[in-house]
Amino acid sequence: MAQVAQLPPVALEDASLSTWIQPRDETGYIYYPKGSLAGFMLDIMIRDASDNAQSLDAVMRSLYTSTYKRGRGFTTEEFLAAASRAAVGKSLTEYYERYIDGRDPYPWSQVLPLAGLRYVEDSVRVPRLGVTTAPDTAGGLTVTAVAAGSMAAGAGVQPGDVVVSVGDIQVRDQNFGQMYRQQYGNREGADLPIVVRREGQQMTLSGKVTMTVLTQGRVAFDPAPSAKALRIRQGLLKGS
Secondary structure, three states, rough: HHHHHHHHOOOOHHHHHHHHOOOOOOOOHHHHHHHHHHHHHHHHHHHHHHOOOHHHHHHHHHHHHEEEEEEEEHHHHHHHHHHHHHOOOOOOOHHHHHHHHOOOOHHHHHHHHHEEEEEEEEEEEOOOOEEEEEOOOOOOOOEEEEEOHHHHHHHHOOOOEEEEEOOOOOOOOOOOOHHHHHHOOOOOOOEEEEEEEEEEEEEEEEEEOEEEEEEEEEEEEEOOOOOHHHHHHHHHHOOO
């Protein structure tokens, strides 16, 4: 959920095609996590409409029988019709237009309570470098954008720089951000050398660990769900 929320809004239909042209805004493979969440949301909606008598799994099984077993795939219209039947006649056209073909943010605060869950936001102070990166052909990370007023901007990091190391952390993949937050979470104001490669030349830039307020979302159990929501939550957890 956090990964999808932090990236630029992209329609799932567009993402499934644009991955082949490798967009530079880090949305190249967003259809994997965003598609999983779309299925999760649809599963909850179907279970809610049918009082947990039907699910997305039932939809896929019916399509397997009615299309694949007859030697073909299924169309969007056939999928929506099967999903609507499972949802006891509820139209899912708006769902498709807003969350598959559209770019609306997923409405977790409305959907999760249907399954006895809650979307909770916590605010924490974390160290933030302030760069957006993309993998380069040499296996490093190239800076594609620098946030205005960030620590990276103050240190002189520029788009096009290849990040070699941040403090004691060797930058080898896009997980370095998590390592950076873990290692420097309690070192606000500490000197922080940033080694970059710019136009073939390696240089060390001087920065200081800067904190920012980060709002993080998480899914939690509703301590007092309705009987229906509890049935749906159990159905999700047990596959029933």
